[in-house]
Structures are given as structure tokens and as C-alpha cells.
Amino acid sequence: MSSQALITLAIVVVAMGLFASEKLRVDLVALLVLVALVALGIIGPEQALAGFSNEATVTVAAMFALSLGVERSGALEPLIRLLLRIRRPWLLTLALMLVIAPLGAFVKNIALVATFVPLALRVCQRTQTSPARVLMPMAFAAQMGGVCTLVGTSSNLLADTLAQQHGLPGFGVFEFTRLGALLAAVGIVYLMLVGRWLLPRHVEAAMPAEPAEIGKYVTELKIGPNSPLVGHSIADAKLGERYGVYPLELLRGERRMWSPRSQQLAAGDVLLVRGDWEKLEEFRRRAGLENVPGAGHVRGREDGEDPRLLAEAMVAPGSPLEGRRLEEAGLDWRYDAVVLAIHRRGHVLREKLSDTRLAVGDVLLLVIDRQAMPRLRADSGLIVLSEREDRVGTPRRALAALAIMFGVVLVSALHWLPIPIAAIAGAVLMAIAGCYGRKDIYEAIDWKIIVLLGAILPLGIAIEKTGLSQALVDAGMQLVGSHGLLAALFMVYLLTALLTELMGHNPSVVLMVGIAISVAHAAHADPRPFVVAVAFAAATSFATPVGYPTNTMVYYAGGYRFTDFMKVGIPLIALFCALSVWLIPVFWPFHPGG
Template identity: 40%
Template sequence: MTMEIMIVLGLVVSAIILFATERLPVDIVALILMATMLLSGIITPAEAIGGFSNPATVTVGAMFVLSAGLYRTGAVNAVGGALARLGRKSSWLALGAMMLFIGTISAFINNTAAVAIFLPIVLGVARDTHTSASRLLMPLSFASMFGGVCTLIGTSTNILVSSIIERHGLPPIGMFELTGMGLVFFCAGTLYMLLAGVRLIPDRGGEDNGERRLRSGDYLTEIIIQPEARSVGAVLAESPLLHELELKSVEVFRDGRRLDNAQEQIVLRAGDHLKVICDLENFRKLQQRRGIALKQELDQGAAGGEPEATTLVEAVIAPNSTLDGRSLKEARFRSRYGVTALAIRHRGRVMREILETTVLRAGDVLLFGMAPREIERLRLDRTFVVISEVQAPVFRKRKTAIALAVVTAVVTAAALNVIPIMTGAIVGCIVMVLAGCLSPDEAYEAVEWKVIMLMAGVVTLGVAMEKSGAALFLSKFIVSAVGSAGPTAMVATLYLFSALITAVLSNNATVALLIPIVFATADSLDVDPRPLIMAITYSASLDFMTPFGYQTNTLIYGPGRYRFSDYLRVGTPLNILFWILATIFIPRFWPF
């Protein structure tokens, strides 16, 4: 083993640890890897920045813009409206239709964007049908993943794989080359969810008391007792505050110090600062209660904000958000967004830190008090996905036909090999802007820059794996362990290995890491590498066992009130089913 191989393998192990522990954002980890390999001399400066000019990176960025064009014109939301009407008739009919709709749409636009568009709609369906939101959101996420593996452009992973194998001299993946195997997964996954998966999802509330239980769960907020409050002078345990409201937890702070006495020993005073945990209904009662002031609203008033009528808005922090890993204070949230976060719910469990200093993560739900005129601005900010049914966003409906025509033309041109997918996507973005489907600023905002940085970084890691000989080194272990069992056993092994790696790495990082190993393995076995590549491609985009293995799972984590174990319970049988199907059918679709 050479020194270069040792360095690259050490970087791979470090990357896995950093990705799994989330101590640093994934895009920063990727860029650190790139810089380390550049400084060590393993890659050249041209190779280091080659990931930014890689066709996959450019194409994925363009597809984000095309997806935004469909959203801004209301093209996708029209389907969502039909789903909402169907949901009022039957929750089971709505579930099947939802999975079909989201799966189909996710085949042609980025599946994370599709879930973000459908999330508020599905919550509305849950409320109208008195169904637990948890029973609908996990099928929503999973179906988007089923659809995403049916075409080249359904997920960024497919585009990245196509670019990598083309660099190795293989034909790129065709627009519909993945469709046959993808439909096998789509049909099997949908049947599993309808017949068994939904029954395995715990009921996290939603059908009994309408909106109160439907919402995202219990929030942490902070209040200040005012002199006119009826609870002033009362023992906390006997106070009107506790007797008239359903508060799950109350902590009292006085002069900056937490009072550790029992509730029967604390006499409330004007100016006491209380940290309170309650659901949305009781939060509203707190907000309207005489003598109770929300600390965040008081702070906003002290900063010069003018009080005005506000609406409560719930918004989940999107994957790749700039808020991920930062607190409200660190992000200078109030000055940046001009709105106040009144309460927080953190990835399915209540946090007990002070609201301003709580470290936010993708999937957290924030509760805002804002003027109706501000709601649309928050909806259009890709940092959040608004999940409250407050008001319908404004769409450019006169441009809907143009947006649909542009995306159809891009897909058709790529499918018929008229022009490369990258060229078609770039031209499509230009037409979207010139036609007024979205503004130039909206086009820039549509790009998930964290994804772009991650892809650029991991492409460089793949180059280093090959150049240093680390890929060949690892492939020898795989061939010695499984090679004698035949190429079909190798498909099964690589699919399973990729599934396990994807549970802790991002899907793009997984394929960038494993595909160089696949090429070396195929050379050792003297077989066509394409079936082995397809095993990695599908597996990396079909992780159901964790909320972090795929972005759509992270997006629904908070609103669905899920726990980590929920994904294991529902997703593990599905991963095993897909592993068996991949082992059987991939060698049939792509013979060795």
C-alpha cells in the first residue's frame, strides 16, 4: 500500500465519520476533502476544480431552475389541487393517487423539489380526511424516491453517475434507460406501502381533534409574565396559567436564574420569564391571553418593530438550508428575514435550550408570527417549506403552458439524443427566464448551492480514488471475497454495500466513492461494468431506513413527528425487498 493510497483511504474514513456525525455541513466536508487532496499533491489544481465544470454539476444546477419554473407557474400545484379534492372522498384513495402523482412528477423534476411542493398539500389532505399526517408523509417521501430512479433526471445521483461513466468511456445513461428497473421498484414499493408499510407507521396524531393534533407537535416557546396577569401572586401549581391551559412543561427563570423549586413552592411574579412547551392550539391561547407576552415579540418591539396583525405560520427548515447547523442568533435571523421565530420543534422531539441559541437542523419546524403580506415571501424562500395552510401562493398561471412545454422539450431532446441533456437543460433555463416563467433572481435562488458544492467535492474524491490506486486496492478485497460466487452475487453485494453506506453518507458521495471501485472490480472479473454500476445507482437513491439517507426523508421528519425507529420499522423490509428485486432483475435488464 502506497502513501497516496493510505492518504486517500484515510480521507474516505474521515469523510464517512464527518458525514455520519453531522459535525460539519456535508458541502463543507466535501470542499475540505478537495483542498486536502490538492495540498497533498494527489490531484492537480485542474482536477480539483474539475467538479465545478463537470457536466453533472452543471446539469443538476439547471434542473433546479427548471423545477422552479414549473412551481412558479403553478404547473405542478394544479395536480396537487386535484389530489386534495380526491382526499376529501377517501383517505386510501388519496394515498394511492398521491403516490402515483408524486412518483410520476418526481421522474421529471428533482424529487426533493417535488416533495417540497406537495408537503403543504398533503398536510391539507390529512386535515380534511381526519387522517394522521404521519400516515401520509412517509409514503409521500418514499414514492418520490420510487419515481426519481425511473429517469435520468429524476435525481441528481443519476446525472452524476452518467457523467462519471461517460468519463470512463462508457455510453452515458439514456433518459429512459433506468425506466424498466425503476418501474419494478415503483410498483413493488407502492404495493408494499399500501398493503403493509402504512400499517407499520405509528399514528403520531391527526384524526381526533382536527388541527390541534394534525400540526407538527409540541413547541418550545418563551413568555414573560406581565403585571396585569391573573397568575401574578399565585402559586405556579395552582395558577390560572396551568389550570386553564394544557402546558406540557413549564420552567421559571427570575433575574436570569432558573428556579429549581417544586411548582407548589414557586409564587409567580411580574417579569418572570417562563420556558413553556405546548401544542399549537395552546400556543395560540398563550398569544391571546391577557397579561402574557411572548418574549420574542417583546424583543422585536424593543428593536423598533411596529406591532400589527399577524398570522401564525409553520415552516420546516429545508435540506441544504443555510440555517442547518446554526442557531437563530448566529444566523442573525430577525435582521435577515424581518420576521420573528416564536417557537421551535426540533426534528421530532422537543428541545429544552433557549430558543435563540438552539442549533437548528434540516427538518426542524419553526413557528412564525407574521403579517399576511410577508407570507408569500417566506413561501418563496428556499430556506423553508411552509406547511401551514395560510393562503395560496401567487402563481404565474398564464405561463404554465410555456413551462410545461420547455420541460417537455428538454426531456424529449435528451431522450432522442438530439442534444446532450446538459445543453438542453441550459437552453431550457434561458427560455424559462426570457418567457417570464421566473425572474433571474428567482433562477439564482432556485439553485441548491450546497448540493452543487457537495457534487463538485465528491467528484474530486472519485478522481483521487482512481489516480492513487485506492479503488483498485479495495476492489481486490471485494473480488477475493465474492468474485468466485459469480457476477450476480457481486450485484447483490454492491447493492447491499451501497445501501449501508448511503444510510450515513449522501447519495452523491456514495456513488462518487464506489463507482471507481466498481470499474476496477469489473476489470478483475472481466465482465461488463454496467450492471454493477446500476446496482450502485439504484441503491444510492433508495435508502428508506434512516431520516438522513435521503433529503426527502429529512424534509418530512419534523412535520410527520417521526422518530428514527419509524424509518427502521417501515424502511428496513422495503430495503430488503428492493435488494432481492435488484439481484434478480438488474442482470436481466443489463446482461453481463
């Protein structure tokens, strides 16, 4: 192995570690890889920038816009209204999977899950059922649907583009559908008959009566001059026994007292307290306290019109709010909203709310103007944990969005236009038809994913150019030995699945497509079955909450543990692996025409 191959291997190992650790955002890791490859002379500037003009990168950006148009136009509202009538949790789980899997073939997975999570939570609340029984199957169904078409997920597009760069013919829009539909049907049956018994039941009897009681919130309350707490210590006040709230910290001016139980309280002190929202609100009223974050905003207008309301919003995966302090989030000027409290699963916040850096899964309790609610629901960085009611959508826009999406798929399938051009044209037509606003299209595109794709693609070039791909293939073929083509296909599928759980679906595709093609050449077989194995293994990540964004989203909303995904997901991955290794050579023969 050459020195450049060893350096590239070291870069790959470091990148995998950074992807898995989540210490840095995935797009920053990809940019660091890109800079390292150029700085060390492994690739040139033109090769480094080629990923940003790649067809897959452009198509994914356009598909973000198309998905937004379908969602924002109200095209999904009839389905949502129908699902709201369901009363039985098992039937809701089945119905959601049967609806989301076909939609996932054409609509962005994250947009789908973000749309249906509030609906699922509402039905679970009404039927006193744990959301954990519903949300994981829903996220898995979105992935199963996404793999059914070439445009259903970015990893499919990426695999197709990389295969074409290696001289292979491109895949058709519906070429994956036969295998994808079979796997989706088997996956849904597994989740209904086996997976439902592996799903957690630990909060089934503890569903709140109101959406506002999503968990233990942390908020700041200021002691007024007439409060009965003035002159008493926190220990004497017995806040836990009397009110069911728990003090975390006392703020007195610029001083922060971490052990405040013995401190005598004075007017102007700020208590950082934790508890369910109803108990916090009762404590505020009875003890004569004020909400520190904009106390005057909690009440409606003096004329009684346009009252403000409480809303809960969860920070979504990929949200631009992630990592920002609350005071930098801009919720006050964007939505005239005030954050009263924050709930972070698995952690007790001990910082002032204004200094708290937001994380994916944080639930914000907001006081917001009723007129600003449609704009809050339209924010892709936040998921409103209540029934989504998109008032902008109209039947005309909904029909236009569906017709345009159908047209994009048809034109691409018939090869009248290349997929990127058809997708861009569809996004423009949706804008003209009013399916979304002028600025919405730029807000809808997850630029983190676009940068990730553009920056990580040159890594595949480096792996091929330095001979690292061939060295890894030689080592893999020695392991396979004389066990044949099915064993080689199994190795490619399993390795891709493992890398996907560690570093995400797009980086694993970049790493594995070249290796898969080299394995096929070494085994004297057609490379297309091996590329398909990479695409399917990367697009169906079930074993961890970090392998795919939809898993991350329901991980926080459903209150899952990391091991819950392993219990349900690992058998499902094994089932998909066995079926794929058996069926891929049936649909894509190792020796076509032989």
C-alpha cells in the same frame, strides 16, 4: 497497498464517519476531503478543481432551476386541487404515489415533497389520520420516480459522468426507465399491501383539530404590571393544573433561573413556557402577559385592513437557516414576520428564542403580514405547513414551464444538445417566460449540493490513482469467489446501498462507480450493468431518515422514529436488490453481442 492508497483509505473512512455522524455539513466534509487530498500530494490542483466544471455538477444546478420553474409557475396546482378532494387516507396515499413517482422523473424530489407535504397534512387533519400513514410512502415514491430517468436525480447524472470518465458510452435520458418503472410499480404495490401495515399508528387518534397545534411549542411571555401572577411563586400559580402550560425557565434582566418554581414573580419577568399553542395563548390572555418577540406585532393594523395572521413553517433540509440563531435568520426584515414560538421534535428548548439555533424540522409559529405569505411560501428553506397557494402562477406560465421542461427532455433524449447545455437553455427560457423572478433562480439552487458534488468528485480520482480501487476489488472478488457474475453484481449493489444509508447517495456513487467498473473488468464482463447497479442502489435509500433528503423531510413532519424507516425500508431495499440483480443483466447484458 501503497502508502498513498492507505492514506486515501484513511481519508475515506474519516469522511464516511463524518457523513454518518452529521457533526458537520456534507459540503464542509467534502471540502475537507478535497483539501486533504491536495495537501498530502495525492492529487494536483487541476484535478482538485475539475469537479466544479464537471457536467454532472452543472446539470444538477440547472435542474434545480427547472424544477423551481415548474413549481413556482403553478403547473402542479390542478393536481393539488384534485388531490384535496380525497377523503380516504389509503386512497390519498395511493394517489400521491401515483402522482409523485412520474413527476419525480423530471422534477427535483425535494421540491415535490415540499409541495405535497402541506397538502398531505391538511387531508390527514381533516380525516383524523396520522401523517405517518401517508408521508413516508410519498417520500419513497419520489425516489422511485427519480431513478427512472437520467435527469431524475443527481446520483444518476453523477454515475453517468463518472462512467464516461472511465471510457464508457453515456446513458440515454430514458435508458433507466424500463427498470425504474418496474421497480416503482413493485414498490407502490409493496407499500400499499405490506408497508401500510408496518407504518406507525401511534398518533392516528391524536391528530389536532387545527394546524396550529402541531406540537408542544416553547415561547417567551412577559409579566405585565397588572398581571395576577405578580407577587406569587410559580408553584403557587399551578400553571400546569390551571392552564396546561409548563414553565421551563425564568428570565429576570440578565439573570436566568433554571429552577424557578419557588421564585416570586415580578413585573418585567419573562417566563419561558412550553405547551400547545391554544393553551399558551389562553394563558397569555388570562394572566395578563405579553409575547416577548414583538408583542406589538401580534395585532393587526389600527385601521383594520390587511390583518396579520398566524402561520407555521418548518425548516427544510438544506435550508440556509440551519445552524443560525433565530435573530440571525432575518425573518423580521425579509417577511415582516415575528416568531412567537418554536417546536422541536424530541427536544425541550430551554434557551431564549433569539439565542436558539435552528435545526432541520423545527416548526416556527409566525405572525406575518398576509401580503408576505406568497414570499414565505416561495422560500425553499421553509415549508409552510398549510395549503400552498402560489398566487404568482398563471395558466400561461404553467403551460410555458411544462413546455420548456418537455423540450429540455426531448432535446436531450434526441442528442440534439448535451444535457447540461439543454438544461441551462431551459432555465434561461423559464426566466424569460416569467416562471420565476430574477433572483429566485439563485435562491432555488441548493449550493450545498453543488459544492458537495464539485468537492467530492476528486475523491474518485484519488481512489483510482492510488490503486485503492484495485485493492478493494481484489478483496471483494476473493469474497465472491467462484459464485459468478450475479454474485459480483449483488455485492456491488448491496455495498452501495449500505454506503448510501451511511453517507448519502452522491458520496456513495463517487466511491463505488470506479470500484464497480474494476469488479466488472476483473470478472471479464461489461461494466455498464455494474454502473447501473450503483445508480439504482444509491438513488433508492429507504432504511434510514438520513440517507436521502426526502426521508429527512418527512421524518420531522410525520413524527417518525428512526426504527420506523428500518421496518418499512429494509424489506423494500431487499426487494429492490433482488429484482435489480435479476433484471439488470436482462436489460444490460454482461456480454452484449456475445
